[in-house]
Amino acid sequence: MDNLTKLHGKNAIVTGASRPGGIGAAVCRAFAAEGANVFFTHLVDYDQRMYADATEAEWPERFAEELRQSGVRVEHKRLDLAVPGSGVSLLEEVRNAVGIPTILVNNATYSVDADFRQLTEALIDAHCAVNMRGTFMLSAEFARMLEFEMGANADLAAAGGRIINLTSGQGKGPMPGNLAYAATKGAISVFTESLASELAPLRITVNAVDPGPTDTGWMSDEVKEAMLPQFPMGRIGLPEDAARLIAFLASDDSRWITGQIIHSRGGF
Secondary structure, rough: OOOOOOOOOOEEEEOOOOOOOOOOHHHHHHHHOOOOEEEEEEEEHHHHHHOOOOOOOOOHHHHHHHHOOOOOOEEEEEEEOOOOHHHHHHHHHHHHHOOOEEEEEOOOOOOOOOOOOOOOOOHHHHHHHHHHHHHHHHHHHHHHHHHHOOOOOOOHHHHHEEEEEEEOOOOOOOOOOOOHHHHHHHHHHEEEEEEHHHHHHEEEEEEEEEOOOOOOOOOOOHHHHHHHHHHHOOOOOHHHHHHHHHHHOOOHHOOOOOOOEEEEEOOO
């Protein structure tokens, strides 16, 4: 049982869990299966604008019920990280709903394809608001909250915390046609490495995961056919592949790993 519940009793935040087949949902399922209480955020209306397989507004509560079948506490809320102060309000709500969170997964992202001809100031600002400011501030507020709580709780101080960011392979090669997204997600890698150094004395690890091209519902059959030869393991990545790695990074087994950008992409 210990191998199946390595996150037992821990409280985790997962942002950007708005679709059944997304990485955020897969991470929530992995966490619940390993005993963590989960608070996930969603922005279904964004997904409905961006993805053909987006779900209806009632899905988050049905998903929460699914997770609760694992015997853990699960709550959720609609959250737009582009709104200033959203991180502070989220942390307060999580504390009241499931307890002090010690795991944060920054999965929420904003992405609109744009090459140099299409790039505008508004597009840059929209990407920066979520991918950079939203991720940076939620991580900082999470760390400040944990630092304060650790001052009065020796067990919490000994256990530390986990911040896990999602990147998309920036630094592995160019991403033409997606300039604002590539640049702002690349900034997350740099932020991860520097924040990890600052938080190491608090035993809060900070790592990032690049899952590579992942079949979360956005790939057409033509895209899959074109990409498959680039995967030497013979298949395209699945959300569960990323979720297994993130669950490991959230566990005590990963306590000596920090400041890493892990390219988990099946050899792509």
